[in-house]
Amino acid sequence: MWESVLEVLQNVCQDGSIADQKGLASSLISKMESFEFVFVLHLMMKVLGITNELSNALQQKDQNIVNAMALIDTVKDRIQDLRDNRWDELLEEVRSFCDRMYIPVPNMEDKIPVRGRSRREEQWITYYHHYHAEIFIAVIDLIAIEMNNRFTETTTELLTCISCLDPRNSFSRFHHAKLLRLAEIYYDDFSIQDLQVLKEQLHTYIHDVRRCSDFVECDDLASLAVKLVESRKHLVFLLVYRLIELALILPVATTSVERSFSAMNIIKTDLRNKIGDEWLNDMMICYIERQVFETIDDEAILVRFQNMQNRRIQLPLH
Structure with a gap:
């Protein structure tokens, strides 16, 4: 374009x-029509292309944590490969684009004054240093640092352990040792005695749910928790259910938490700072689940609203 x-x-x-x-x-x-704009544009296309699948995976409501964790390692490797081996390739792409669009390409050995410094101080750097070190390396290192800060070893381990609770494909990702490790991470919620009980309870739990046809349709942790409560098995496998509860309240386990906070910031503005909890909750549901509400006919909503109580006027249905 x-x-x-x-x-x-x-x-x-x-x-x-x-x-x-x-x-x-x-x-x-x-x-x-400047070389720097074209260079930054191509660099960001490279970076966003590398991170696109991971970004989409983390924003899905029914995200697969195992796949997301695998993508994190892949993105980190590709970012490092871009830094170490793809500079010449990027520079050639930018030069080729500039030639087609008649944009002047600077000589990388020519010197320019340091940004933020007066020419009188005679501090000069080459175009090569400016584009390679100050832009290319700086941008990639910043992204790598952010990736490492957001996905530390502890977070990675936590997500991997949580993924073992996934009920899809007949609980194919169930891993006894990793679920015990998950309980150990939450040492405030599981005593030493609880860990001993959980060790055997996990074996009984996985045999029971795999034999029960009620759990075949479960495709995420939320539906698994609902089914456990409906079948009263949450009282039988109390410690396993506690693990599931902890996994469900983690923002890293589901994007719905982040979406809810974003919606609250949009709805509860300075002009609505005294809005009640019930009204706020109703408005947030309508905003967050707007795709569901789009499927409901407006007339049905008007009729229901009209019938809630006697009103001075009749709402127009058409």
């Missing part, structure tokens, strides 16, 4: 009626 965007900006410059808009469009054309 490069040429299309430039064409639109040129039209704004020629036909725009507001001087500020024409000036902004002219400035954007100059920036887009």
Whole structure:
């Protein structure tokens, strides 16, 4: 869409009626037709292309934690490979694009003044150092640091252990030792005696749920918890159910928590800071589950609202 965007900006410059808009469009054309803009654009396309699948996986409501964890390691490896081996490839792509679009390409050995310094101080660096060290390496290192901070060894271990509770494919990911390790991580919730009981309870639990047809349709932790309660097995496998509860309340285990907080920040603004809990809850449900509400006919909602109590006027149904 490069040429299309430039064409639109040129039209704004020629036909725009507001001087500020024409000036902004002219400035954007100059920036887009600079080597640095093209370089940053191609770099971000590389980075976002590497992280795209992981980003999508972590945003899914029914995310597969095992797949997400595998993607984390893959993304880290690809980011490191980009840093170590893909500089020349990226630079060649940028040069090729600039040649096609008639954008001047600087000589990488020429010198430019250090950003943020006066020319009088005579501090100079090469274009190569600027693009390679100050942009390419700096951006990739920042992403790598963020990845390591968000997905530490402890977090990775925790997610891997939680994935062993996954009920899909007849509890195929069940792993006795990792679930015991999960209980050990939550030492405040499981005493030494609880761990001893849990060690045998896990064996009984997995044999029981695999033999019970009621659990065949479970496809996530939430549905598993519901089915355990419905069958009253949460009272039998009390410690296993406690593990499931802990997994469900972890923000890293489901994106619904993050979505809920985002919705609350959108709904409860400064003008609505005195909104009641019940009203806030109702509004958040409508916002978070808007895809469900889109399938409901407006007339059915109006009728139900009208019948809730006597009103001075009748709401129009059409």
